[in-house]
Structures are given as C-alpha cells and as structure tokens.
Amino acid sequence: MRVGSGLQRAQRFMMLATVLYRASHLTAGFAAVLRKAPGEVLPWAVLGGILAFSAWLYGNAYARGWFDRRWVWADVLVTGCSGPLLVCLATGARSGGGWVPGGAEVALYGWLFLLGGSVSAAAGVALAPRPAVGAVLLLLGTTLAAYLWVIGPEAAPGSALVGHLNSVVSSAVMARVFWWYLRRQGTQLDEAKARALTAEAARARQAERIAHHRALHDTVLATLTTIAAGRLDANAPLVRERCAREAAYLRRLIQREDDPEAAGAEAAEVAVGTALEEAVHSAECLGLKVTAQYHELPAVPGPVATALAAAVSEALNNVRCHAATGQAFLTAVGVGEGVSVTVVDRGAGFDPRAPGGGTPDGSGSGTGLRRSIHARLAEIGGQSEVDSAPGEGTSVQLRWPA
Structure with a gap:
C-alpha cells in the first residue's frame, strides 16, 4: 500500500467514521451509568471493558492501516453479543429473573443494545459480504434474545426492539455502501495518479532525448561534420580546444541529473x-x-x-x-x-x-x-x-x- 494513496485515505476515513459512531454509543452509556448508578461497580466495569476493547480494536486498525478481521469478529462476539447477554444474566439473577418494561435495570443497561449498530457497521466495512451477513444475523439474534429476556417472552415486540434491529441492519448496509463508494473513488484516484506519473515519466524521457539530440547536433556533430568535410585540420590547436570543451560539456550533460548542486547553479x-x-x-x-x-x-x-x-x-x-x-x-x-x-x-x-x-x-x-x-x-x-x-x-x- 502506498503511503498517502487514495485507497489508504478512503480506509482512514472509514475507520474514523466507525470510531466516531462507536464513540457516540459509548458516550450514551457513560451518561446512563453516571445518571442511574454512579456508585455501582458492575455498570462501570462493563463500560470500562467495552471502552478498553474498542480502543484496542481501533488502535490496532490505525496501526496496521486497516481492520484485522479476527479482531472484528472478536468485537462482534464480545461487544455485540456477549455484553448484552452477560449483563442480562447478571442483573436477572440479582432481581430474580426478568424485568418489567421501563424498569430501572432496562434504563441502566439499555445503551448496550445501541452498540449493535456500531459493531455491525465495523463488520460491514471490514468483512467480506458473506461473513458480514453472518455477523449481522448473529447480532440480530442476540439483540432479539436479550430483549425478550429483559421484557419477557409474553410481551409483544415494541418500537424499541424494532428500532434496535433496524439500527443493526441499516448501520451495516450504509457502512458497506459508503465503503464501496470511497474505495472505488480511492482506487480510481490511484489509477489516475499512476497514469499521470507514467505520462510524466514518458515526457521526461522524451525531453531528455531531445536535449541530448540538440547537444549532439549543436556541438559534436557540427565539429565532426566540419572535420570530415576536410575544411579544417583536426590537429589545429583551436580545433583540439573545441573538441576538448565539447567532450567536457557532454560529460557534464551526462552527470547533470546526479548532481543537485549543478542543477541549483544552473537556476541562478x-x-x-x-x-x-x-x-x-x-x-x-x-x-x-x-x-x-x-x-x-x-x-x-x-x-x-x-x-x-x-x-x-x-x-x-x-x-x-x-x-x-x-x-x-x-x-x-x-x-x-x-x-x-x-x-x-x-x-x-x-x-x-x-x-x-x-x-x-x-x-x-x-x-x-x-x-x-x-x-x-x-x-x-x-x-x-x-x-x-x-x-x-x-x-x-x-x-x-x-
């Protein structure tokens, strides 16, 4: 991967977009925990663990230049699936199992369902189409199971459940479309730059050939033509002086490209x-x-x-x-x-x-x-x-x- 290429800039932008999406969900979690349970250990431990894992996921991605698919799958399993289920089991055991809609535990841990959207967005960008679909289905199943555990199987699906499921699917789809477009634009930009560099190199070679042609035409060729025509004595001091000067000139012409100081002197x-x-x-x-x-x-x-x-x-x-x-x-x-x-x-x-x-x-x-x-x-x-x-x-x- 060329540093600064269009494709690399597209990758950096998509990583930035997904990390900002994740940060918005973590901010909502921080606000919920701070407001509902500022003195409890478990909510802060869950929030800190997810924050640490997210920092590792995106720090590793930025260090490598792109997502590691193994860590994206770990994000799906840990952040998107295990987090909501483990919290449901822990708090359910404490309260005797199940809650009523709108209860304190739902308000405290509801932000965990939001993470499914940012997890599916990262999966939609980093994984191949079929694995990305599998990750989204896994997140949907986990979200549905956790929601039914919290609300109870006898309750009808509410707007919150529909919203969470829609967030998981739409986040993955939109992230995938954005990444397809940006990758396409970045690739086209790189191809255009490569064509421009090739054309510029060809022009430079052509200009160099013309410069050598002119030098030979105006110096060595003119001298040799005159000597060959018998108009001058090749051993005459002035003719020998010119030949020596032209030989030195051609030497400088050949060495000019490798001598930056000579190029700077010419510009003065x-x-x-x-x-x-x-x-x-x-x-x-x-x-x-x-x-x-x-x-x-x-x-x-x-x-x-x-x-x-x-x-x-x-x-x-x-x-x-x-x-x-x-x-x-x-x-x-x-x-x-x-x-x-x-x-x-x-x-x-x-x-x-x-x-x-x-x-x-x-x-x-x-x-x-x-x-x-x-x-x-x-x-x-x-x-x-x-x-x-x-x-x-x-x-x-x-x-x-x-």
Whole structure:
C-alpha cells in the first residue's frame, strides 16, 4: 500500500467514521451509568471493558492501516453479543429473573443494545459480504434474545426492539455502501495518479532525448561534420580546444541529473554575455570569423542564458555550413530586463519555405532551425525569427522574454 494513496485515505476515513459512531454509543452509556448508578461497580466495569476493547480494536486498525478481521469478529462476539447477554444474566439473577418494561435495570443497561449498530457497521466495512451477513444475523439474534429476556417472552415486540434491529441492519448496509463508494473513488484516484506519473515519466524521457539530440547536433556533430568535410585540420590547436570543451560539456550533460548542486547553479542568474561569448569562441575554433557587439546585457536565469547561447551556436553553425561565407555578425543588447540577440550573415541565403530549408548545398537547415533555435526559445518563454532569401543573406533574431 502506498503511503498517502487514495485507497489508504478512503480506509482512514472509514475507520474514523466507525470510531466516531462507536464513540457516540459509548458516550450514551457513560451518561446512563453516571445518571442511574454512579456508585455501582458492575455498570462501570462493563463500560470500562467495552471502552478498553474498542480502543484496542481501533488502535490496532490505525496501526496496521486497516481492520484485522479476527479482531472484528472478536468485537462482534464480545461487544455485540456477549455484553448484552452477560449483563442480562447478571442483573436477572440479582432481581430474580426478568424485568418489567421501563424498569430501572432496562434504563441502566439499555445503551448496550445501541452498540449493535456500531459493531455491525465495523463488520460491514471490514468483512467480506458473506461473513458480514453472518455477523449481522448473529447480532440480530442476540439483540432479539436479550430483549425478550429483559421484557419477557409474553410481551409483544415494541418500537424499541424494532428500532434496535433496524439500527443493526441499516448501520451495516450504509457502512458497506459508503465503503464501496470511497474505495472505488480511492482506487480510481490511484489509477489516475499512476497514469499521470507514467505520462510524466514518458515526457521526461522524451525531453531528455531531445536535449541530448540538440547537444549532439549543436556541438559534436557540427565539429565532426566540419572535420570530415576536410575544411579544417583536426590537429589545429583551436580545433583540439573545441573538441576538448565539447567532450567536457557532454560529460557534464551526462552527470547533470546526479548532481543537485549543478542543477541549483544552473537556476541562478548569470551574465548572458559570457555564455554568448563562449558560443562565439566555439564557432571561431572551426574557422568562422565572428564580429560580436554587446551592450548593457542584464543577468538572466541560467537556463535562459544556456538556451540563448545554444541557439546562437546553431545559427553560427548554419552560417559556417550553409551560407558560403566565412564571416558572421552578432549583436546582443539588453531590452529592459530582457535580451535581444541578432546573428546576421551576408552569405547565400535561402528560402525558408522550400523543402529541406532551401540551403545552397541542399542539405537543409530546417531541423536545426526548428529544434535548436525555435523550440529552445519557445521553451524559455522567448521568441525567434529567421529572415532570409536566396542571395540576400540571413538574419536570426532571438528575444527573451517574447
């Protein structure tokens, strides 16, 4: 049983409801004994014994999380059956057997018949249907026998007897219906929570896969593609420096989930200019010349700076791979508490509406634009725009917040 589950809360509520029902009957017994026989031992002993047994029954149930059926049957036999019969025998022997309706003994011990209702309620909740029916029939038989002993077999059944019998049956039925409804609602709540957790775990795995895909696309894949195309000397110091930096980045990406302090550091505000300059330096390591200008940049949350730097890195990768030019221009300015970043090149340009992004070499940049730029900005509450046309260069504008 999961702690705090809907089913467990339903069980706790039903235990509370039945114990309050029992407490109301014990309160009536206390008032009767205190009013009719404050100095007699037997009534207080009977009341104390039933109170102690009830405390044990419900204390054990709360400790276990639910009723123990053996103790519920003991409650049926001790509280619901033996108590009224034993009291009838003891007081009957003292008075010579039998009483008249409305006598002092009836008024003193009549509260014991009330306990049949709370006993049957506990049985209706804790026992299976057939045993619960058996317990109710046993309580009915005991109630009828004790009542006839007190009143006398020659007396006609009165409203008190009908009321006691009705209390035993209706208490069990209502408790059973309430428990069925609450258990059903609790089970449905648990199932809904399980489905939500499963869906959330799937979304988390999908987000993790996307994050790894973007990291590989924007760093390692871009570097390996450039080296494979023969555009750079793999042993050049700047290229080796970039490879080492990307290897360290991927190491941090893998270890990030197991490092709470790193996650907390990412949430802190950082200077966005530093993150952008790292993206610029990374592009320059692969041979792209970048002219960068920064003006009054504010501190932004770590995830925002990371997303902006990654989007800039992808924009510069597109310039290097597709624009047929070796130079790009970056401008980053503070706009209130936000940031506006623009990456411009004077290269070949492309038609964003064409299949594959319309890049000059036909390889397309649509995937990089969609996942590494547009999606990243949307996730942090920003906005991105790409303006390009064949032969007129490309402009990528990033804004946070949107």
